[in-house]
Amino acid sequence: MNQHLRTRVKVCGLRDAQTARAVAQAGADAIGLVFYPPSPRHVSIEQATEIVASLPAFVMSVGLFVNESALVVSSVLEKVPLDLLQFHGDEDLAYCSQFGRPFIKAVRVKPDLNLLEYAQQFVSPLCRGLLLDAWVDGVPGGTGHSFDWNGLPSEWPLPLILSGGLHAGNIAQAIKQVRPWAVDVSSGVEVSKGVKDLQRVDAFIRAVI
Numbered sequence: 462m463n464q465h466l467r468t469r470v471k472v473c474g475l476r477d478a479q480t481a482r483a484v485a486q487a488g489a490d491a492i493g494l495v496f497y498p499p500s501p502r503h504v505s506i507e508q509a510t511e512i513v514a515s516l517p518a519f520v521m522s523v524g525l526f527v528n529e530s531a532l533v534v535s536s537v538l539e540k541v542p543l544d545l546l547q548f549h550g551d552e553d554l555a556y557c558s559q560f561g562r563p564f565i566k567a568v569r570v571k572p573d574l575n576l577l578e579y580a581q582q583f584v585s586p587l588c589r590g591l592l593l594d595a596w597v598d599g600v601p602g603g604t605g606h607s608f609d610w611n612g613l614p615s616e617w618p619l620p621l622i623l624s625g626g627l628h629a630g631n632i633a634q635a636i637k638q639v640r641p642w643a644v645d646v647s648s649g650v651e652v653s654k655g656v657k658d659l660q661r662v663d664a665f666i667r668a669v670i
């Protein structure tokens with residue numbers, strides 16, 4: 462059960478400092494930087510460094526990786542002062558923990574997957590949350606697709622982060638139903654893939670309860 466006053470919000474897929482700052486000013490608790498080259502939201506180390514440097518205090522920067530080589534993750538970490546890592550592929554606990562940094566683990570929801578068993582294997586000092594996203598064949602995330610929120614467990618062994626096809630029109634219902642610790646949005650606050658719309662960001666954050 463979600464007992465805090467307000468659900469935390471992460472807005473993912475920021476690509477420039479000005480938009481990132483505006484998203485922070487709109488009330489986001491965290492912004493996501495996509496280090497997954499096939500994504501239209503992918504950022505270079507230079508872009509990421511500039512974005513992170515533009516953030517006000519108490520707004521977290523989250524670096525998103527998908528089945529990336531440890532060497533690449535380490536080289537990003539050497540240059541970009543990220544607060545949290547988000548592993549959005551098939552990474553296991555040993556892989557995620559090797560960087561010695563706090564992380565969240567994403568899992569794409571499928572009917573045959575036991576989500577509680579999946580969550581349990583990540584319970585460890587560095588894992589700070591489990592993120593649920595929609596399963597879409599061949600695409601690891603950022604699809605704008607949601608999944609069926611019915612029948613999800615009401616108690617989780619890790620702080621729960623809900624994502625997948627969220628937008629201003631469905632976020633209040635999603636929070637009522639799932640009671641997550643935080644929500645994560647990308648497509649639902651964009652005009653086109655990788656281009657954020659500040660009015661949609663504002664509407665989304667205002668709709669979060």
Ligand SMILES: O=C(O)c1ccccc1N[C@@H]1O[C@H](COP(=O)(O)O)[C@@H](O)[C@H]1O
Pocket residue numbers: 473474493495497500501502525527549592594601602603604605606624625626627645646647648649
């Ligand atoms: O944003 C991306 O391009 C992306 C690429 C690969 C893996 C994850 C990605 N984003 C994450 O996907 C979910 C859902 O996003 P959406 O709101 O449905 O577009 C979210 O956690 C993003 O952080």
